[in-house]
Amino acid sequence: MELTKLWVAQIDDYVIDLAWSPDGALLAAASASGPIALVSSADGARAHDLPGHEGGTNVLAWGPAGGSGSTGIRQSLFASGGQDGAVKFWDAGAGQHTATAELGAGWVEQLAWGAPGPAAACGRRFALLNPDGSTRFTPWEAPKSVSALAWRPGGAGDGAPGCVAAAFFGGVRLFNSGDFSVAKEFPYGNGIQALAWSPDGKWLVSGNQDPSVHLWVPDRDEELQMSGFEGKVRHLSFDHASRWLATSGGVEVSVWDCTGDGPAGREPAMLAHEAPVTAVAFQGRHGLIATASRDGSVRLWSPERPRPLRATISLPSAATRIAWSPDDRRLAIGSDRGFVYALGCPG
Amino acid sequence: MPEPIPVTVLTGFLGAGKTTLLNRILTESHGRKLAVIENEFGEVGVDNQLVISGEEELFEMNNGCICCSVRGDLIRILGRLLKRKDRLDGVLIETTGLANPAPVAQTFFTDDEMRTAFRLDAIVTVVDARHVPAHLDAGDESVKQIAFADVILLNKTDLVSPGEIQSLEGRIRGINPVAALFPTRNCDVPLAKVLDVGGFNLARAGEIDPGFLEPERPFEWAGAYTLPAGLHPLEIGHRDEANHEGHDHGDEGGAAHLHHHGNEDELDLVVLPLPEGGASAMPSDDAITAAEAEAERLYSGWETRLKDGDKAAPGPALYRLLLREGCGRFMLEIPEAGRYLVFEQCGEHPLHIGAAGANVRPGWQKDYHAAHGHDDEVGSVGIRQEGELDGKRLNDWISELLRTRGGDIYRMKGVLSVRGTDKRLVFQGVHMLFDAKFDRPWGSEKRMNTLVFIGRNLDRAGLTAAFKACLTD
Numbered sequence: 153m154e155l156t157k158l159w160v161a162q163i164d165d166y167v168i169d170l171a172w173s174p175d176g177a178l179l180a181a182a183s184a185s186g187p188i189a190l191v192s193s194a195d196g197a198r199a200h201d202l203p204g205h206e207g208g209t210n211v212l213a214w215g216p217a218g219g220s221g222s223t224g225i226r227q228s229l230f231a232s233g234g235q236d237g238a239v240k241f242w243d244a245g246a247g248q249h250t251a252t253a254e255l256g257a258g259w260v261e262q263l264a265w266g267a268p269g270p271a272a273a274c275g276r277r278f279a280l281l282n283p284d285g286s287t288r289f290t291p292w293e294a295p296k297s298v299s300a301l302a303w304r305p306g307g308a309g310d311g312a313p314g315c316v317a318a319a320f321f322g323g324v325r326l327f328n329s330g331d332f333s334v335a336k337e338f339p340y341g342n343g344i345q346a347l348a349w350s351p352d353g354k355w356l357v358s359g360n361q362d363p364s365v366h367l368w369v370p371d372r373d374e375e376l377q378m379s380g381f382e383g384k385v386r387h388l389s390f391d392h393a394s395r396w397l398a399t400s401g402g403v404e405v406s407v408w409d410c411t412g413d414g415p416a417g418r419e420p421a422m423l424a425h426e427a428p429v430t431a432v433a434f435q436g437r438h439g440l441i442a443t444a445s446r447d448g449s450v451r452l453w454s455p456e457r458p459r460p461l462r463a464t465i466s467l468p469s470a471a472t473r474i475a476w477s478p479d480d481r482r483l484a485i486g487s488d489r490g491f492v493y494a495l496g497c498p499g
Numbered sequence: 500m501p502e503p504i505p506v507t508v509l510t511g512f513l514g515a516g517k518t519t520l521l522n523r524i525l526t527e528s529h530g531r532k533l534a535v536i537e538n539e540f541g542e543v544g545v546d547n548q549l550v551i552s553g554e555e556e557l558f559e560m561n562n563g564c565i566c567c568s569v570r571g572d573l574i575r576i577l578g579r580l581l582k583r584k585d586r587l588d589g590v591l592i593e594t595t596g597l598a599n600p601a602p603v604a605q606t607f608f609t610d611d612e613m614r615t616a617f618r619l620d621a622i623v624t625v626v627d628a629r630h631v632p633a634h635l636d637a638g639d640e641s642v643k644q645i646a647f648a649d650v651i652l653l654n655k656t657d658l659v660s661p662g663e664i665q666s667l668e669g670r671i672r673g674i675n676p677v678a679a680l681f682p683t684r685n686c687d688v689p690l691a692k693v694l695d696v697g698g699f700n701l702a703r704a705g706e707i708d709p710g711f712l713e714p715e716r717p718f719e720w721a722g723a724y725t726l727p728a729g730l731h732p733l734e735i736g737h738r739d740e741a742n743h744e745g746h747d748h749g750d751e752g753g754a755a756h757l758h759h760h761g762n763e764d765e766l767d768l769v770v771l772p773l774p775e776g777g778a779s780a781m782p783s784d785d786a787i788t789a790a791e792a793e794a795e796r797l798y799s800g801w802e803t804r805l806k807d808g809d810k811a812a813p814g815p816a817l818y819r820l821l822l823r824e825g826c827g828r829f830m831l832e833i834p835e836a837g838r839y840l841v842f843e844q845c846g847e848h849p850l851h852i853g854a855a856g857a858n859v860r861p862g863w864q865k866d867y868h869a870a871h872g873h874d875d876e877v878g879s880v881g882i883r884q885e886g887e888l889d890g891k892r893l894n895d896w897i898s899e900l901l902r903t904r905g906g907d908i909y910r911m912k913g914v915l916s917v918r919g920t921d922k923r924l925v926f927q928g929v930h931m932l933f934d935a936k937f938d939r940p941w942g943s944e945k946r947m948n949t950l951v952f953i954g955r956n957l958d959r960a961g962l963t964a965a966f967k968a969c970l971t972d
């Protein structure tokens with residue numbers, strides 16, 4: 153497969169998060185030491201340099217495309233969470249800080265912006281926010297630090313849409329975002345590293361510390377567990393059709409077939425790296441999956457093919473994050489040395 | 500894969516001096532990029548170093564096993580610390596005074612990410628010489644902190660007498676005979692003794708000083724008293740609550756908790772004269788060693804039974820004091836003024852010698868490893884034995900031991916001689932987590948098995964017998 157190298161941009165420290173604007177015109181890149189760069193998708197030119205968070209930025213999330221006049225969400229609004237215990241809101245067009253939500257003394261490492269708005273966690277405190285920085289309800293204090301968040305995509309069933317899942321050591325709680333009531337509670341007796349919903353809203357999946365993957369079908373109160381992973385499962389990604397679930401806990405990525413009753417008992421396709429995997433991402437609308445590793449290799453795969461490997465890219469240092477542009481035509485890769493690489497991918 | 504980053508864990512009760520040590524390490528570690536994770540409000544704050552405050556978060560497993568617990572906050576914080584362009588040279592973790600060190604240590608052995616990126620170098624425990632006796636008597640978390648330590652700073656020694664320091668060293672050695680122990684004032688120990696210690700390094704597991712593996716004794720406590728000539732009251736227990744200010748040891752703090760082995764109303768006692776030691780208040784090591792050997796001989800002989808009011812005297816005799824409800828009042832006849840060493844079979848019996856209407860305090864005292872076990876007591880068992888071990892028997896024994904007793908074994912380390920290999924088998928463990936490998940050949944060194952277990956309720960006789968059963972015939 154032919155990939156084109158589009159541009160390279162540099163920020164001042166480890167690339168801790170990458171996020172494309174909904175229209176694909178801008179890429180936000182956060183450095184672990186704090187600053188956030190907004191670069192042009194076309195040529196990697198710097199649109200804005202934002203100060204980010206004192207002590208370091210952890211996570212980025214863009215507001216949804218289109219926005220709605222009534223809530224004042226503009227297309228160019230995005231949020232960031234940092235070591236200062238705050239979620240900050242930024243106007244990407246103007247390159248300006250617009251609002252701050254001070255959530256507490258912990259770190260904001262979890263931030264997700266769904267259709268009903270942003271959700272964030274600071275240590276054990278979990279809050280639904282308004283884009284003006286105010287909290288919509290009294291935040292919930294989880295029994296342990298909130299370790300993952302995921303908004304449920306559209307679809308029918310309990311609390312959907314507008315339902316958000318928050319994971320902590322001990323389980324997952326589903327909240328209805330309309331009134332912050334508890335829709336479901338799923339106990340799990342270990343640490344949870346990652347959460348993902350299938351795009352059809354059927355499966356809620358956790359990657360666990362024990363190390364295992366746990367799947368729930370919230371609408372049917374069913375669950376299943378897959379264990380035997382090499383290390384704690386930190387990366388999860390579903391393909392756009394909700395068929396393939398990629399999981400990683402070590403140097404390999406397993407891709408599971410989730411059709412019908414789900415992946416239990418089925419052999420996954422194994423996608424291998426030579427060093428621990430640092431990121432896994434399916435395209436949003438097509439079937440490729442990108443995987444990145446600590447040795448700097450980034451691979452593209454078509455998991456349904458008998459020989460799935462499509463391309464390998466080698467970077468000079470560890471790849472930390474990968475992100476597909478909304479149209480799947482560009483792949484952004486961050487490195488631990490502070491470089492951001494953009495590759496063009498044929499449609 | 501880059502070299503793992505060394506991690507030093509500082510434990511100790513609030514006020515013991517952890518912050519002093521931390522500040523010393525930060526100010527004296529020029530050019531090293533260190534990160535500090537602190538869990539109490541300290542006064543740490545040195546330019547250009549990372550200081551992170553967090554809340555301790557224990558991840559306990561459903562089975563309730565402490566051996567499976569890890570510290571979730573450390574996984575999160577250390578995971579984030581790895582996300583930087585410039586490498587860290589080291590990490591210091593300051594635990595709260597009440598923290599159990601086990602989950603901290605286990606975090607670095609069970610979590611795959613922590614295990615590859617970091618290397619637990621040592622648990623350093625700072626102990627306040629003035630306040631630690633009360634903590635040890637109460638049997639609180641400070642006992643565990645001492646038991647888990649690779650390095651112990653007996654700090655604030657300027658606030659206690661030399662005799663108290665010596666006695667404290669004895670008590671600490673009784674809990675943990677293998678840690679490096681330094682008496683300090685303001686944690687003034689060379690940093691090389693605290694950093695890069697390799698406490699969990701298998702290659703150094705064999706560096707156990709056999710001198711610390713003290714033999715078990717038939718007595719648990721000895722105290723040196725300077726006494727005038729005459730007939731003095733020798734009182735055991737607290738019969739008269741109004742008259743026991745300044746009791747000598749085994750501070751019960753009002754909570755009667757005497758535990759017993761054998762007949763609880765019998766206490767074996769030996770009193771020996773000490774040679775004149777000149778101006779020093781401290782008896783010489785040689786004099787102590789000679790007296791210990793003599794006392795050990797006497798403890799295996801016939802006893803003289805003493806009832807309330809009967810007389811004991813210094814010399815080669817074993818007295819069995821007959822008590823009522825743990826108490827008794829006897830007389831001690833001192834022929835000439837001088838120093839005398841009193842050996843007591845059970846160290847938990849408060850013992851008072853009166854002279855001139857007041858209790859005399861011992862100028863020196865020491866706790867010993869007892870041959871018998873106390874309930875719920877933290878201590879150590881050292882085994883040193885020539886011979887070759889059968890690999891399978893050894894493996895079966897250790898597996899069974901860790902499965903059934905892992906919760907009570909805090910630390911263990913050793914060097915073993917296994918039949919069929921010319922290499923030393925070195926091992927170390929924390930609770931049920933166990934790590935062993937063959938390192939260098941024995942060469943001209945004598946093939947000797949050396950093991951130390953530190954833990955709670957350790958059965959010395961049982962462990963020793965089970966170990967010996969692993970020897971080849």
